[in-house]
Amino acid sequence: MTAAFSQLTGNLDTIKQRALYRSRRVIASPQGINLQIDGRTVVNFCSNDYLGLANHPDVVSAFKAAADHYGVGSGSAHLICGHSAAHHVLEEELADFTGRDRALLFSTGYMANIGVISALLGRGDAVFEDRLNHASLLDGGLFSGARFKRYAHADVENLNVHLNKATGNKLIVTDGVFSMDGDFAPLKALSLAAKDNDAWLMVDDAHGLGVIGERGGGLLEHYGLNLEDVPVLMGTLGKGFGTFGAFVAGSDALIETLIQQARTYIYTTALPAAVAEATRISLKIVIAENWRRDKLKKLAERFRLGAGQLGLELMVSASPIQPIIIGDSQRAVDTSNALLNAGFLVSAIRPPTVPKGSSRLRVTFSALHEEHQIDQLLDALNLIKT
Numbered sequence: 001m002t003a004a005f006s007q008l009t010g011n012l013d014t015i016k017q018r019a020l021y022r023s024r025r026v027i028a029s030p031q032g033i034n035l036q037i038d039g040r041t042v043v044n045f046c047s048n049d050y051l052g053l054a055n056h057p058d059v060v061s062a063f064k065a066a067a068d069h070y071g072v073g074s075g076s077a078h079l080i081c082g083h084s085a086a087h088h089v090l091e092e093e094l095a096d097f098t099g100r101d102r103a104l105l106f107s108t109g110y111m112a113n114i115g116v117i118s119a120l121l122g123r124g125d126a127v128f129e130d131r132l133n134h135a136s137l138l139d140g141g142l143f144s145g146a147r148f149k150r151y152a153h154a155d156v157e158n159l160n161v162h163l164n165k166a167t168g169n170k171l172i173v174t175d176g177v178f179s180m181d182g183d184f185a186p187l188k189a190l191s192l193a194a195k196d197n198d199a200w201l202m203v204d205d206a207h208g209l210g211v212i213g214e215r216g217g218g219l220l221e222h223y224g225l226n227l228e229d230v231p232v233l234m235g236t237l238g239k240g241f242g243t244f245g246a247f248v249a250g251s252d253a254l255i256e257t258l259i260q261q262a263r264t265y266i267y268t269t270a271l272p273a274a275v276a277e278a279t280r281i282s283l284k285i286v287i288a289e290n291w292r293r294d295k296l297k298k299l300a301e302r303f304r305l306g307a308g309q310l311g312l313e314l315m316v317s318a319s320p321i322q323p324i325i326i327g328d329s330q331r332a333v334d335t336s337n338a339l340l341n342a343g344f345l346v347s348a349i350r351p352p353t354v355p356k357g358s359s360r361l362r363v364t365f366s367a368l369h370e371e372h373q374i375d376q377l378l379d380a381l382n383l384i385k386t
């Protein structure tokens with residue numbers, strides 16, 4: 001071993017001893033219900049491609065046609081020469097879809113969250129975050145330099161205690177559908193708390209958009225909330241929409257501010273125009289094909305019923321994210337490996353992604369799953385448990 005970085009190996013050993021070591025599985029097939037891993041086909045129960053659009057033929061052919069027209073690379077950031085007609089139209093369609101003045105594309109959701117929070121807040125301001133928010137929201141809050149307060153999960157009373165003491169601009173930040181738990185943020189109460197305290201509310205609905213609501217409008221559609229209630233809405237395109245990238249939707253003033261000041265917007269290459277064109281088609285499917293959302297509900301209900309009968313510990317979730325709480329990290333990994341041997345890919349989620357002692361199997365469903373596959377997963381879980 002060379003001397004450089006040799007001090008890191010001790011740290012890696014510690015991670016291993018705590019059963020927190022992470023490794024990649026190499027996938028040889030397209031995304032979908034069946035994945036090829038190490039020459040085997042396994043049934044996929046851990047993707048965020050909830051609607052089954054990542055490999056949808058119409059989305060794929062839109063991508064190919066756009067690559068023929070635009071090529072692959074976007075050439076530069078949006079503000080130099082990378083902002084194509086494809087990006088521009090998609091932004092207008094996303095604004096329409098979310099019922100907002102404007103939308104702005106970001107290259108990833110992680111960057112959107114860092115960029116928005118840092119553009120809106122600085123020293124002297126305050127940011128309030130749900131304890132279980134996605135890492136990118138927490139990082140965005142820390143990065144902004146504002147006073148950083150975490151409130152107890154979905155606990156608006158606790159949030160109010162912190163809000164009362166704050167000065168400067170105030171931003172409340174929450175996941176919509178919580179990414180590792182599957183439950184819904186109490187958005188009505190949060191928007192009231194924001195209004196009462198002269199604060200802004202930002203919702204990251206990465207797991208709700210496309211999936212929840214009659215038209216796939218996510219948690220805001222579910223609760224009937226508008227731009228006044230939730231001034232900042234962030235969504236990702238790599239989950240329910242099945243493509244890649246992210247967007248922020250809101251007022252003209254918000255979007256112009258982001259164009260001027262969000263550093264993760266300004267200083268990064270625009271996502272490929274072909275991705276934008278593919279997303280335009282997936283957006284059409286998201287809106288039109290309600291059967292995908294109905295199917296997800298049915299699958300989740302069937303799973304919850306069966307898992308309950310097996311005595312598995314589920315969470316309060318009405319989304320396609322249905323975690324099984326294991327607790328111990330090593331046990332979570334062992335169960336995930338046993339499931340893989342039985343032909344099911346379900347990932348073990350461990351700290352620091354989730355709080356200590358709450359390691360879990362994060363089971364997710366796709367509109368392309370069949371009900372008998374849910375039953376097969378339940379059978380496998382039953383065998384492993386006993």
Ligand SMILES: *Cc1c(COP(=O)(O)O)cnc(C)c1O
Nearest residue numbers: 108109110134136179206236245
């Ligand atoms: C996945 C995710 C992100 C990050 O989005 P990317 O486009 O993958 O960078 C942000 N917020 C939440 C809640 C997410 O689940």
